[in-house]
Amino acid sequence: MRIRMFLVVAGLGSFLAALPMTATAQSAHADIVNAQGAKIGTATITPTASGVRIAVKVSQLTAGEHGIHIHTVGKCEGPDFKSAGGHFNPTNAHHGIHSTQEPRPHVGDLPNLVVDSSGKGSASFIARGATLGEGADSLFHEGGTSLVIHAKADDLMTDPSGNSGDRIACGVIEK
Numbered sequence: 001m002r003i004r005m006f007l008v009v010a011g012l013g014s015f016l017a018a019l020p021m022t023a024t025a026q027s028a029h030a031d032i033v034n035a036q037g038a039k040i041g042t043a044t045i046t047p048t049a050s051g052v053r054i055a056v057k058v059s060q061l062t063a064g065e066h067g068i069h070i071h072t073v074g075k076c077e078g079p080d081f082k083s084a085g086g087h088f089n090p091t092n093a094h095h096g097i098h099s100t101q102e103p104r105p106h107v108g109d110l111p112n113l114v115v116d117s118s119g120k121g122s123a124s125f126i127a128r129g130a131t132l133g134e135g136a137d138s139l140f141h142e143g144g145t146s147l148v149i150h151a152k153a154d155d156l157m158t159d160p161s162g163n164s165g166d167r168i169a170c171g172v173i174e175k
Contacts, residue, residue, distance in 0.1 A: 026132075028139060028174060029042065031171050032058060032170065033170060034169050035081075036079070043147050050126060050129075051130045052131065054125045054147070056122060058121050058149065059119055059121075061119050061149070064114075064153065065153035065154075066114075066153065069087050069147075069150070070110070070145050070148075071084035071170075072087065073085035073143050073146065074173060076172050081146075087106060088108035089106035089108055090137050091137075092106075093107070094159050095158065095160050096109065096154070096156045098155075098156045099156075099158075107128070139173050146172050151166040
């Protein structure tokens with residue numbers, strides 16, 4: 001009886017070892033660059049129960065509020081960063097937490113980033129519904145994603161980008 005139990009357990013171990021494992025990244029990061037390609041900040045992305053936490057630190061920006069969003073393509077070609085595509089919106093929701101249109105907000109929506117008079121800013125946001133695993137809501141979908149900072153504040157309402165102006169900084173989200 002003991003020999004059979006061992007064989008079953010050993011067989012189960014071999015079976016489990018042969019199964020494909022779906023790994024979820026423990027964290028991700030982005031080096032944020034300005035239009036000239038100089039690194040001006042970083043972002044660290046970690047999973048949470050409701051999405052991913054994005055902790056951002058930047059410098060060399062104009063003081064005030066800046067729209068910041070997850071964009072749908074993992075490319076940051078300056079000076080205009082149009083290569084980053086539109087906002088990451090796998091659920092086809094409307095932009096802005098204050099929008100009157102439902103559903104809202106989309107996965108790439110984030111609160112504004114506040115930059116102080118010395119040009120530095122830091123913040124931590126939750127991108128609800130985003131994941132570092134697999135599937136449509138993954139920041140690592142085919143083509144990747146990026147984090148884009150805009151020249152003006154996001155009005156948190158207007159579709160598709162909250163009237164947040166030009167793209168002034170960008171970072172590709174990587175494992």
